[in-house]
Amino acid sequence: MTRMIAGRFNIPKPNQKIDSVPGDYGIPILGHTLKFLLNPRGSVKEIYKKYGEVSKVSIFYNKAIVFLGPDATQEILRDTNNNFSAKLAWAEFFGDLAVRSLTMMDFDEHKLNRRLMQSAFKKQAINSYLPSMTQVMEEDSRDWAELENPKAFPLIKEMLLNAAAEVFLGLDIKKDVAQVNEHFVNILNSSVAIVRFPFPGNKMWKALRGKAFLIDFFGKIAKEKRANPGTDMFSRMCEAKDEDGNTLSNEAIVDHMIFMLVAAHDTNTATATNMLYAIAKHPEWQEKMRKEVLAIDKETMTYDDLSRMPSTELVFKETLRFYTPLPVIPRRSINECTIRDVTVPANTMIWIIPDFCHFMEEYWTTPETFDPMRFAPQREEHKKHAFAWHPFGGGAHMCMGMHFADMQIKLIMHTLLRKYRFSLPENHNEKYQFFPIPKPKDDLPICIECI
Ligand code: HEM
Numbered sequence: 001m002t003r004m005i006a007g008r009f010n011i012p013k014p015n016q017k018i019d020s021v022p023g024d025y026g027i028p029i030l031g032h033t034l035k036f037l038l039n040p041r042g043s044v045k046e047i048y049k050k051y052g053e054v055s056k057v058s059i060f061y062n063k064a065i066v067f068l069g070p071d072a073t074q075e076i077l078r079d080t081n082n083n084f085s086a087k088l089a090w091a092e093f094f095g096d097l098a099v100r101s102l103t104m105m106d107f108d109e110h111k112l113n114r115r116l117m118q119s120a121f122k123k124q125a126i127n128s129y130l131p132s133m134t135q136v137m138e139e140d141s142r143d144w145a146e147l148e149n150p151k152a153f154p155l156i157k158e159m160l161l162n163a164a165a166e167v168f169l170g171l172d173i174k175k176d177v178a179q180v181n182e183h184f185v186n187i188l189n190s191s192v193a194i195v196r197f198p199f200p201g202n203k204m205w206k207a208l209r210g211k212a213f214l215i216d217f218f219g220k221i222a223k224e225k226r227a228n229p230g231t232d233m234f235s236r237m238c239e240a241k242d243e244d245g246n247t248l249s250n251e252a253i254v255d256h257m258i259f260m261l262v263a264a265h266d267t268n269t270a271t272a273t274n275m276l277y278a279i280a281k282h283p284e285w286q287e288k289m290r291k292e293v294l295a296i297d298k299e300t301m302t303y304d305d306l307s308r309m310p311s312t313e314l315v316f317k318e319t320l321r322f323y324t325p326l327p328v329i330p331r332r333s334i335n336e337c338t339i340r341d342v343t344v345p346a347n348t349m350i351w352i353i354p355d356f357c358h359f360m361e362e363y364w365t366t367p368e369t370f371d372p373m374r375f376a377p378q379r380e381e382h383k384k385h386a387f388a389w390h391p392f393g394g395g396a397h398m399c400m401g402m403h404f405a406d407m408q409i410k411l412i413m414h415t416l417l418r419k420y421r422f423s424l425p426e427n428h429n430e431k432y433q434f435f436p437i438p439k440p441k442d443d444l445p446i447c448i449e450c451i
Contacts, residue, residue, distance in 0.1 A: 011091045014332060015347040016063045022342075023047070023055030023066075031058025040327060040434045044068070044356050054342045057351070061196070062092065064349035065342070069360065070387035072340050073352045076331055077387070077395035082107060086397050088332035089349060095196060097187060097207055099215075100252065101259030103397060110396060116248050117256060120236040121400055126407050127303040128231050129167045133408070134300045136163045137415040145420060145450045152422075153273045153443035156412070157181070160269050163408070168261055169221055170232025180217070183210030188266055188436050214258045222250040233260075264401050264408075267325040270437045271405070272412050274323040275315060277444055278370055280422045285315050285372060290417040290451070306410050314372035316409055317382070320391035322370055323438045327355035329393055354390050355434075363388040423447045 026032035035043045036059055044066075047055055053069045067076055076084055090103045098104050102114055119125060140159040144150060161181055190207030198205035221234060229235035237253045248256070279286035288311040296305055331350040336343065344350070359367040363384045365374060374381040382389035392399035399405070416422075424446065431441040 011088055012347065014062055014064075014088075014092060014349045015345050017345060018056045018063050018065060018348060020343070021054065021056040021065055022051045023057060025056065025058040025063065029061075031061075031063075033059050033061075037435055041355065041359070044353055048356065054340050059351070060093075062349050064351050065344060066351045066353065067339065068353060068356050070357050070363070070385040070390075073354070073357060073390065074385075074387040074394070075339050076350060076352055077329075077390075077393060077397075079331075079395055081335075081337065083333055083335050083337040083344075084331040084350065085334050086110075086331060088334075088347075089330035092332065092349065093330055096198075096204075097190060097211055099211070099255040099258050101255055101263075102400065103259065112242070112246060113248070113252070113256070114396075114400065115242055116240045116246065117237060117400065119240050120233045121404060123303055123403075125233075125236060126404060129233075129404075130302065130407070130411065131300050132166045133163045133411060134415065136166050137411060138299075141415055141419070144416075145448050147448070150446055150448055151443040152276045152446045153269065153439055156272045156276075157265075157269045159412075160265055160272070160408070164261055164265060166232070168233045168257065168264075169218075170225070170230040170234055179213070183213050184262060184265060186210040187262060211258070214261075215254060218254040218257050219250065222253050226250070233257075260401070264404065266437050267401075268405055268408055270323070270325045270439050271316070271319060271409055273439050273444055275319045275409065275413070276416075276422055276446065277424075277440055278315060278319055278322070280424045280446060282370060283423070285311065286417070286422065289315060289413055290421075293414045293417045296414065301411065301414055303407070306407055309410050309413070311372070312410055312413050313406075314375050316406065317375040317389070318370060318372040321358045321364075321382075321389055323432075324355050324358055324391045325438060326391070326393070327434055327438065328353050354393075357388055357390065360388070419450060420448050421451050423449075 026035065032043065047057065047066060048068050053067060053072050055066055057064055057066050067073060085106050087104045087106045091098050102110060102117070105113055137159055140162055141155075144155065147155075158181070161184075165180075186203070186206040187210045190203045193203035193207075195202055196204060198208050222238065225232075225235045225238045229239055234253070234257060237248055237256065241247050279289065289309070292309050292311055296308055298305065329352050331352070333344045333346055333348045333350060336346045338344070358364070361367060364381055365371070365379075373379060387394060392402045392405075428445065429440070429442045433439060433441045
């Protein structure tokens with residue numbers, strides 16, 4: 001608990017004086033928060049219709065400026081004049097839950113840490129994670145067809161947690177999975193808690209206990225890895241050294257690992273669940289994907305085999321457009337600056353919304369239709385603008401695990417589609433949630449039969 005409190009980021013409250021920006025602040029106190037949580041896509045579309053690509057809002061008790069569309073998004077994420085801080089923005093969002101991860105760093109400090117972490121994400125490293133991850137996935141999914149009333153989300157969640165224990169931590173922590181899982185879920189659920197301070201039993205309180213547990217748990221692992229390194233991601237971070245001889249401290253590695261595990265886990269669990277949802281709804285795509293995984297005809301794929309899954313790649317991209325795991329990305333201005341002809345005061349919260357760009361009719365043909373072919377070489381709708389499709393963000397903070405995610409999702413599909421056919425139960429529920437993770441609200445009950 002000590003470090004959890006000492007780890008608090010002492011960050012000034014964001015500027016609330018943005019009256020000169022077009023827009024409105026929604027209802028008293030809650031502003032746009034409820035509207036946004038209840039109907040994220042609809043409420044953002046409404047704002048765009050009313051005010052265009054720049055407008056003020058009031059959300060999660062803070063006034064902010066929303067920038068919509070790929071031009072504004074590009075200016076903010078590329079940030080050629082160092083006007084925007086990821087650290088100040090995410091600190092506001094996570095509060096006491098923040099750890100000193102890459103998203104909580106800016107500019108030179110960020111560059112140094114990111115460079116040190118890079119070796120864990122290179123092709124050679126990713127290739128080395130494949131065999132153990134394949135083994136975990138095979139074992140975990142062995143009996144899926146025999147389960148009574150299976151739900152895709154918890155099945156994938158557990159499978160990815162086990163895979164992460166192996167690949168990220170290099171440990172068999174199966175006995176701790178339930179506990180780790182519970183703490184992850186608590187941390188995640190707190191991200192959109194309306195009450196932002198802890199009191200015993202509430203979401204923030206549970207999440208802070210989760211953070212303290214993970215710091216302690218990973219701290220012990222860091223010591224073991226220094227003494228006895230393996231080929232897992234944790235060990236690679238312990239051994240990382242740049243050309244000037246800089247290394248990461250144990251404390252830094254613990255913070256990076258906590259963030260990475262959470263970031264990787266939620267995004268990939270959501271993506272794999274949403275992909276199963278999509279291919280259960282669109283069996284023609286499921287068959288195309290099955291054909292290509294059967295053609296690979298190998299128990300364990302190598303990195304090079306991943307390029308032999310073109311249909312899976314198209315479905316992956318369309319799933320990331322249609323159900324983007326991080327629908328909103330925050331920043332905070334450091335200096336006063338002008339973006340899209342609007343003066344942005346210093347220290348102001350900024351929201352950019354990938355999910356909005358992913359549905360703009362200016363860039364996408366019938367955006368409300370799930371259509372993987374829009375990414376195929378003959379159409380390439382995502383190339384109309386560098387930021388029309390940006391599920392992994394962009395600029396200095398662009399997702400570091402992008403290729404890892406691609407590998408993991410293809411591996412999941414390779415494992416599952418060689419064995420099973422997925423379909424939706426007759427009475428399936430169409431309700432979908434965007435927060436805290438975009439996924440079917442009922443966790444996706446699914447019919448699983450052996451092929
Ligand atoms: C489909 C899966 C994923 C999606 C959609 C996704 C999305 C994102 C986005 C949008 C950002 C940028 C946040 C910002 O600009 O503030 C980000 C950052 C990051 N992601 Fe991912 N992510 C995914 C998977 C992963 C995985 C598997 C890992 C690790 C293995 C990972 C590690 C990270 C890290 C370390 C950062 C921080 C980068 C930085 O600040 O320099 N992500 N991710």
